[in-house]
Amino acid sequence: MERDRIEEVDDLDAVPGRLEASPQLLRRAVVAGAHRRGDDEDAPAHEGTDYRPPGMAAVLLALGAALGYATASVLQQREAEADAAASQGSAVGGGVRLVLRLAHRPLWLAGLAADGVGYGLQALALGVGELLVVQPVLTTGILFALPAGAWWSGRRLGRSDFAWACVLATGLTAFLLLAGTDGGRDFASNGAWLVCAAIATPVLAACMLAASRARGTARAVLFAGTTGALFGITAALTKASVVLLDRHGFGALTHWEPYALLVLGGLGFVLNQRAFQAGSLTASLPTLTVVEPIVAALIGVTMLHETVPTDGVLEWVAVAASVVAMVGATVVLSRSAARHDIAHEHELADVLTRAERDD
Numbered sequence: 542m543e544r545d546r547i548e549e550v551d552d553l554d555a556v557p558g559r560l561e562a563s564p565q566l567l568r569r570a571v572v573a574g575a576h577r578r579g580d581d582e583d584a585p586a587h588e589g590t591d592y593r594p595p596g597m598a599a600v601l602l603a604l605g606a607a608l609g610y611a612t613a614s615v616l617q618q619r620e621a622e623a624d625a626a627a628s629q630g631s632a633v634g635g636g637v638r639l640v641l642r643l644a645h646r647p648l649w650l651a652g653l654a655a656d657g658v659g660y661g662l663q664a665l666a667l668g669v670g671e672l673l674v675v676q677p678v679l680t681t682g683i684l685f686a687l688p689a690g691a692w693w694s695g696r697r698l699g700r701s702d703f704a705w706a707c708v709l710a711t712g713l714t715a716f717l718l719l720a721g722t723d724g725g726r727d728f729a730s731n732g733a734w735l736v737c738a739a740i741a742t743p744v745l746a747a748c749m750l751a752a753s754r755a756r757g758t759a760r761a762v763l764f765a766g767t768t769g770a771l772f773g774i775t776a777a778l779t780k781a782s783v784v785l786l787d788r789h790g791f792g793a794l795t796h797w798e799p800y801a802l803l804v805l806g807g808l809g810f811v812l813n814q815r816a817f818q819a820g821s822l823t824a825s826l827p828t829l830t831v832v833e834p835i836v837a838a839l840i841g842v843t844m845l846h847e848t849v850p851t852d853g854v855l856e857w858v859a860v861a862a863s864v865v866a867m868v869g870a871t872v873v874l875s876r877s878a879a880r881h882d883i884a885h886e887h888e889l890a891d892v893l894t895r896a897e898r899d900d
Contacts, residue, residue, distance in 0.1 A: 599670025603678035609659025611685035616652030636811035653819025671839035712866030761820030771809035
């Protein structure tokens with residue numbers, strides 16, 4: 542209690558020299574340390590601090606990450622789907638063998654590089670922004686990936702597709718304007734993580750088991766949903782790891798978060814390749830796009846105490862409407878693209894049939 546009073550007096554100190562010399566304020570000038578939480582890692586942020594500039598930096602970094610992830614999705618899905626060998630064995634073992642085969646394909650490796658760039662930008666965004674801001678921005682990747690996938694398959698997006706893409710962009714813009722976060726922590730308590738693990742482990746295990754037994758689109762959707770949940774969890778772990786690295790350097794390796802990030806991130810990557818192999822990009826990417834920010838938002842609200850500082854019923858309705866618009870537009874775009882993909886596959890099958898008859 543006494544330390545809180547001292548901190549309040551320091552913040553209100555009217556002597557310019559002391560404010561300029563404050564190491565805490567100098568630290569806030571560093572982008573990676575913009576969300577300082579005090580000496581106590583679990584201490585809440587100062588609610589009165591204006592985080593607008595770093596928030597905008599987080600949005601721009603997240604947009605770059607979305608572009609990187611979209612490029613990676615298009616390239617990796619094309620190569621995974623083209624892989625003729627079927628995965629066998631356990632969900633993880635089969636995925637590892639798939640990754641080893643894909644590692645011999647130059648385009649897949651290019652997608653891996655794009656994945657790395659995307660994750661690096663996402664990590665920087667999470668270092669200066671909140672989960673409730675960064676993760677929804679990543680949904681814009683579908684605006685890059687679906688047109689690129691359409692171009693690659695030799696078709697164009699129709700007017701309705703473009704209109705729904707605009708709905709998605711509008712919903713995202715409204716969400717960012719209305720749902721800026723107030724406060725929040727960089728770290729969740731160990732108890733909260735244990736509860737998260739107790740809930741997530743059986744659910745994800747059941748999804749992986751169901752996906753391994755399913756075929757076609759259902760297999761792709763189940764693997765993509767599991768991947769999205771894992772990536773939502775690793776987003777929170779990435780945020781914690783970035784802050785630990787900023788504060789402690791190599792001392793961050795004495796904490797458990799970086800190791801959990803490595804394990805869960807690797808598992809999510811492998812399952813993502815299995816989702817890509819199981820079906821078209823439109824069968825997996827929309828599910829991944831929707832599940833990841835939802836899981837990350839749940840963690841942000843329940844474990845990191847991030848809040849949406851909206852006032853009044855109308856603002857809450859507007860936030861809810863923007864979320865519904867993003868999810869609805871994503872579903873409609875994926876279904877539309879899936880119809881085009883099915884038609885294209887039928888055309889290709891007809892061409893192959895006629896060629897066999899001619900021979």
